Amino acid sequence: MPSKTNFLRFPKPRKSLPPIPFLDLGVAHAPLRKAFLAKLGDLIDRNEFILGPEVDAFEKEFAAYCGAAHGIGVSNGYDALRLTLEAMGIGPGDEVIVPDFTFAASAFAISHAGARPRFVDVEAETFCLDPSKIEAAITPATKAIMPVHLFGHPADLDPIVAIARKHNLKVIEDAAQAHGATYRGRRVGAQADAGCFSFYPSKNLGALGDAGMVVTNDASLTDRIRTLRNCGSRVRYQHDFVGYNNRLDSFQAALLRIKLKGLDKANRLRQKVAAVYGRYLAYQAMQSKDWAKPVYHLYVIRSESRDKLRDRLTAAAIGCGVYYPVPLHLQPCYKSFGGKAGDFPVSERLAREVIALPMFPELKPAQIRRICGVVLS
Numbered sequence: 001m002p003s004k005t006n007f008l009r010f011p012k013p014r015k016s017l018p019p020i021p022f023l024d025l026g027v028a029h030a031p032l033r034k035a036f037l038a039k040l041g042d043l044i045d046r047n048e049f050i051l052g053p054e055v056d057a058f059e060k061e062f063a064a065y066c067g068a069a070h071g072i073g074v075s076n077g078y079d080a081l082r083l084t085l086e087a088m089g090i091g092p093g094d095e096v097i098v099p100d101f102t103f104a105a106s107a108f109a110i111s112h113a114g115a116r117p118r119f120v121d122v123e124a125e126t127f128c129l130d131p132s133k134i135e136a137a138i139t140p141a142t143k144a145i146m147p148v149h150l151f152g153h154p155a156d157l158d159p160i161v162a163i164a165r166k167h168n169l170k171v172i173e174d175a176a177q178a179h180g181a182t183y184r185g186r187r188v189g190a191q192a193d194a195g196c197f198s199f200y201p202s203k204n205l206g207a208l209g210d211a212g213m214v215v216t217n218d219a220s221l222t223d224r225i226r227t228l229r230n231c232g233s234r235v236r237y238q239h240d241f242v243g244y245n246n247r248l249d250s251f252q253a254a255l256l257r258i259k260l261k262g263l264d265k266a267n268r269l270r271q272k273v274a275a276v277y278g279r280y281l282a283y284q285a286m287q288s289k290d291w292a293k294p295v296y297h298l299y300v301i302r303s304e305s306r307d308k309l310r311d312r313l314t315a316a317a318i319g320c321g322v323y324y325p326v327p328l329h330l331q332p333c334y335k336s337f338g339g340k341a342g343d344f345p346v347s348e349r350l351a352r353e354v355i356a357l358p359m360f361p362e363l364k365p366a367q368i369r370r371i372c373g374v375v376l377s
């Protein structure tokens, strides 16, 4: 924080500038508010609250957007992952390979399915699962690989899928941060066995509450997930499995249908924001591969003095966030696996160095320049 003397000495104290939020959902929602409220009114009049025509339509539209044959709307992204694992028959005694550097829900879905997450280090450039380190982690218990398209950058899917096919493993894409990102020209989510999406409000496509979806080309997997999400029942009150309540609300699906129309435009604007940042910060930003078109869920840079940078940004009223400060193998909840410092050097370094700067489609070039000025100061 500037001291009082600094305050007097500088003609334009930083504090007089308006704050720059980390994320501004209000500006994105303002023009949609009328359509949202009209839809809510319709659904109240039609007594449509859970699953139903809006969910069916959103499943079709979002699956088609991803280039997948089927979509199954579920309660959130975490449950999308867990239901997919369970529907694949993955559970106790099984292992699933997951990047060490990701949001904890990726690994928790594996743990809650009863299986064991097997952590693998990530690539220093893309922050995503490193294909060259996967085979060493495969054991006779391995059943699946879960690449995460972290911060909106696709993981290197072709070599990952090739390794999976060679060892007869499933591939589940955790695409919760990458709606619309492309890998070699193809949208992520439908490139292997199943793709799981979250529509948490801050995601590239966000609901006004919790929501998620699995997309896949596999009809029998679709049927199993559909049944599991709704109390294990295909026909009312006849339960083929001991299922769950992981249904999607009609209202969230209806709002997501409205927002899906604007997803590509919003992603293009995020790419523009990233390009402006890149002019100033390229050398410390997450690198994008030429086979990838990332959608910048977050704009992340690395800094050896990350915590000081965070303090400078906070003092300048600029939002920022640390994603993720503790790698999975060092999390208290996975202590029993015996992970130690040094096991996954890239992941550990990223956990020390990464910081996310404000990122949303409506961020203005002048704001980005101001942010970069603070980063480079």
Ligand SMILES: *Cc1c(COP(=O)(O)O)cnc(C)c1O
Residues within 6 Å of the ligand: 076, 077, 078, 079, 102, 103, 105, 106, 148, 174, 176, 177, 197, 198, 199, 200, 210, 211, 212
């Ligand atoms: C957000 C997120 C999830 C979980 O999604 P929720 O809808 O919050 O349950 C899973 N994996 C990753 C990588 C995420 O970012």
